[in-house]
Amino acid sequence: MKRLLTILLVILILTQVAPYGPVEANASEIKTAEQSIELANQYMQDHMDYEGDFFEIQSSKGESLQKSLAISGNEAFHNLPIFVYGDALAGAEEGTKYGNDTRVKDSTGQLRALGFTFLDEPYANPLFNIDDVTYVRRWIKEPWVLPTASKPDIKKDLLPDNPNDTHTYQWLKYEPGQFATSYSVLNQWVKSSVFLPQNIKKMTGDRKYFNKTIEGVPAVLSENPEDYIYMLQPPTYHSWGVGIAFYYYGGNGPDNMEKPNHYLYYEYFRYKPFSLLANDLSANFEALPASANAGDEVQVSVRLKSTFSGETPTDYGWDIKAKNGASLPITFSGHENKLSGDVMFPADKGELLLRARFVMPASDVTVKFTMNKNKNAPKELTYDNNNLSGTIKYMSPPPPVQTDKELGYNILSKEMRMGLKGGGSFTATLPNNSSWIWTGNATGKLNVVNGQPDLFHNFKEWNNPAVDEANTVIVRQPEVSMKLLRTDFDDDPVGGKWSDWPTPKNPKVKTGNIYSEGTVNRPYKIEHVSCEWVKIGKDKEERRCYTYYSYGGTSAVFPSQTDSLKIGVRIYNGREDMPALSYLNKIDQNNSSAFRKSLYWKNEPYAYNTVRWMAHEDENGSLYDWTPVNGQYEREFTHQAKGEVEWEVKQSQAGAYQRSRDAAKKKQNVQGDYDLAVFASDKELQKHDYPIKSGYYFNPIGQYSFTIETEMYKQTTGKTKDHQDLVDKIIDSFSYESNLIYINNNKEAVNIRNGSLSKRNNVPVPAYAKLTRNNPTGVNGLKLLDVKENYNKDEDEIPYTQEQNGTMHANWKNILEGYTESKTLNSYDDFKYREFVKNGQAKMYKIKESTTVTITVGAPEGQKLYTHAHMPDGTYNVRVTIGDVNVRGMPYAYKILPNLEGIDLGNSNNLEITVRGSMYDDLNS
Template structure:
């Protein structure tokens, strides 16, 4: 057995402090045997511990008025305790039983702590065959037996100490002091008072007048003065300050409550209570116990060689230089020569990686270290260029343990992997991302100080210095903050820092700033913009020391050499550098800011049933486009990748609302000429001579003329008559909801297509032969030449200048016009649903054939708030009346015999005039004959006079 020597390394570790963890552990060594010593069984060992850990676990149980204690996920019912809530031992047993009721799970204790270890201490412990852990109480005047049942267990693994113990619950049980003593009424259950030497009670605080929970308040209890109130500046509650079972408090003091979100409230005691009517049943009260302990580690160390990674980047981007340092340490008391080592560095797929080797070795992957000093160390370095896949690294010192002879070989082998640093991908809809880099993405750094081998050498001060971690890309890694990297001021020879950095990556730093309307457009949105972030490491530590310098001076005295010995204390400083390094981190920002054009929908531009005999025609045309602004939603991300602060971002392109417009033009005959002349025609057919029956025309009563439809003799009156109905309906889309000119202009155009036509010959007040338009007729033979007269709404003056056409439309009767307005609804809310008409012209929807923009680029547009689009349906009904006042018009007595025609028809309606969208339809075909009758002239009024 090699000589064993005690080593000393005191490390204080407190729970809640960030603990350094070894960057890359060697192959896991077998755990040593751990012996637990406790303060009530044995005295603390005389030797110095190699490490000390202070730990302060706590147990807090809340009682519910429902009749149970709760702790984490455990429920202990009052019935399990036989309603003896003040029996501490039964409570502990019940909790232990409930915790371990599942036989398939490993048994555990109520207190189960995982305590991270300093990597150096952990490595020392793992080298040992046996570790002694001395567990003692740090509670004033108390030993461990007063805090725990039995002996706790301590386990070492995974760079952690696992501590387990079954805690005791120490209640105050002196005299007959209970909550009933203070409240004065009988409580539903007995709530124990915690012995103030071991913990305290806690209370849930609620409002008296409203059921508002403010959180919890710590209790106060002075065992020497049970009726003493809590000190006024503590914000705590003493049992004597609770006045009844409703939990009301005495007036006049301040209660400080803190909720589970760490929000603290200062409250007037007269306005709050313990619970909300639950204190009577034992609810709203907790028991809280502290278990402060200290673990001191003792071990011996066998003479040994060990290897550990001094510098090992856990990841690296392709093409970057990777340097790996291995520190070989010896605990042998003599120099070790020609110690064999070997490297194996390959890609994950097994291919060899070109490597340059340096340090205390030749440039070769396998060889011997010429010498390792007694209790000294050597550094070996491997450098390579990172390929496009991960790299496996293996290092072994003294394979087989023969040169020198070693008992423990578990710590002679290192193996790990440098993973390929894949860029952080920043999605298309990201504005900024908070990044936190820490181990293993950021390496730890160690500087080692060695006291010179000089007489009486000793350190005189702590090691001081710093590891500087700086931002190498200030225009990319914004708001750069370095954490967990305190300035060095330590009584230690090994200084390790494991820094953490936080910063923010912003989209605008890649040249794309849509929030401020500075859009970047890429030819291939699938190829991201790439940038490399850099973090620089540098720094050093120094530590002063002193030593004794001795010398001798000699002189010749009476021919004799007389020598005098001298000595003095001298000072020096040891400096060690943290290894300088630049850590690179790539980022890929994906950019897509919309397409310039949205695929157009095809709309109809057609008139259906546009025939000369069709009285109802359907019109379809493409509505004029309207531009409008859009937005998209983008977000920020925190370090966990959680999306927050969703923000409306202006879209790059205005979109054009376009839709199918439509219309209907329909004609009906209100009162036909056949109807208008039917009374007079029947009177003539019946040979009735009552003038009143011939209200609009005088038809011949001669028997031989009854075979004609409408026989007349010239010289009598024949009044133009009839009425015709027009309905025009349009459906258009406008950004305003008023009456549209589109509709009115179409109504006017169709009205103007109306025609009344006849070639009957009339006589005017000037005794002239004229047509219906009052245009003179040319004499021919004994009569006149026919010339058809046509009346329209615009040219409605007939014989004697009389207006023969009257139009009844909305200007004369508002009921003839109706308007229905429906706004096309939309939302700018993220994930909200808009009308399909909007989605047809917005990017990112299946309705616009651009769903892929949302699927592949997280791009979806919404209409910016404050804009409007209306579907406007207008209907106008028009009645055109011929000769509404039935003005008599006389035919000319010399009108030649023959058949004459009267016809109502519609001319083509030209739609291409003006700027309305329906101009693409060009024209609306007319109606050849809306109404018509033949009038047969046989003889004249003179025939009747002569007879």
């Protein structure tokens, strides 16, 4: 139906009344319209104290009675009389006079109205097709109370049929004669006050007198329908009555639960003839689920009632089938345990209960029940309440809702909260039969089951209270919260159990399900009225009616739902082997001519425990409780160690002897010029570099130094053995060597070390001897070689930290995972993995050491070392040697280096001494 979007637009619709089966009333007694009119008026006079005749052959405005309807009505009215006046088309046109819906006929050709009532209001046609009710209806109380010219605005109370609707009143404006206003529509129908509740009370003593005859009263109006339904025409014993009620829709959609709406609608209500309330058999569903899930056990209960006074037999039959027509295994119980058969109602208005139980298939199930099928055992006035038909809707489970959640690489646990069914709602819809009067709230529960308690910890439900509400549509939108733990995936770095997950770029996955299902139930009662004629005295009868109730209940299910959670945990616990960093292991300028040599080697490693930082994640994705977690692998601190050795000749032998040599060449006889040695002044010997005659003194001489600097990484700040032992090795590579023959204080021929020499033909034989740091003494036990060391040290801490925001020296980043310096930044970028040094471990220092060693060769001051007078003529050697240093056998990191080559100090430190003659030659000349 098209609706215009304008305020104060009115739509008039008629609620379609489903046709009933034919009624076998005693219609044959009524032969003429006049007879029907007379019976109706007689009833009103006898039972309503109505004075005079209400119904006439012509309406109040002179319209003629439709006599055929007055005799036997039509099928929609069970072929019982209805009093309709005038032309049907005119009545239909009158019904559209002020409404937005101007259809006179529906798509099947049915007119909107059958004609007019006696008071000339349109008589609605129950077969006219109107819209289904989809929104909240706000029923207008006392629609016959209208504004007037003197009081143009009045407040009208509204009764919504949804308790959540908060719009309970609306102002009605006096707008006579205007199209599509609420006032004009109401005024079109409300034209008489004859049958208002207060007048009914005056006539019958009970303002609710006719309520028992109203068909299809909405549950919200069941307590006092007379305040909302305007009676256009009353029922009598054989004839129907008619009424109308008005309402607004709750806005233009289900979200408008508090906004006013000026679209006016009405619903037509029929009043049964009292004859239809006579002796009767009736069947009602006491329990008929509206829906069920496949596999649910379903029970249907039918309550049978008799208003006959004596025992009454009749037949019955069930017809329960799946949607495809196949029969179901069914268990029957109650007063009869068969599919069909005969039952006997006990005397005095007896009751029976029959039950059918079966397992719900994956299909809708139709339930039909028939009683007194042939309509002759017993004879009843109406049979429309003997047959029941209902459908139990199969709630096809929707496909599982897949939800993916992940714990990131650095997440220990994750709290999460999510709506089930993808955040959608669960709805259980109870049927809402207009004949039911609810006797209690809908109760039940949407049950949410944690199908994986070993995965979904701290599982809680939210927004899912137990059902206890006065609604027929029950909606729940539950949420669940839970905690996911890394340890459930065999990865427990906090506990020291690390998973070596082979594909860290893909999560380790587990799947768990959450199951939701539930049922709601709501009890109701059905009001029945039974009437009978009772003799009063000898010649008078009185019709007496009484009300009784049958009780039942209905149920509906929430569709079963599976929420499947795919939980992935990203796992990466570090790499066992770090990328190899390049370190130098070499000696630059490692040759005999280089006085300065640079050494490079990889520092010895030191193992350190590491931590990484991991956190817990809350429902909002925020990280908290950051925790240092032990790393799986130790990391070895190392770095480039280095050293430098530089030699210096402070005083060469040649330089030391130069003064004495020059004095001899010049034949100078100055004692001070010959402080170290006496060289021969003979002219013929000057062709030799260093000529001497035996028996004169020749003191060893020379001064040499080297400085060694090392830079290494240690866990202590003390002097290192690495450095000192290398210093010692280099010192030990130095030697002073001579094969001159000396004479000691014992007149013995000795070498420079004071070692005795062998003789040949009573002449001493020369032999080489060395002065070293370990053998520094020589002729006469004099110390001829002296070593002095000057040591310096500086240390700098290489700071590390366990804290994420602490100070971490770049040298540590070289060996820890997750940094550019170690070529493992991808571990941090890809896996959120970065290592820190665990607190409480030894500190690391860079130790810079420097030792300067000075080696002095020479006799103590004032001491002269004389050569032996019998030293044979010849060429002798005096030399200083710095030999190779073999570090390979040393227990230090630099042992991987090659030999540190010695140094060739040149001719100035490698002298050839020429011996010609002896001191005796000079004495004899």
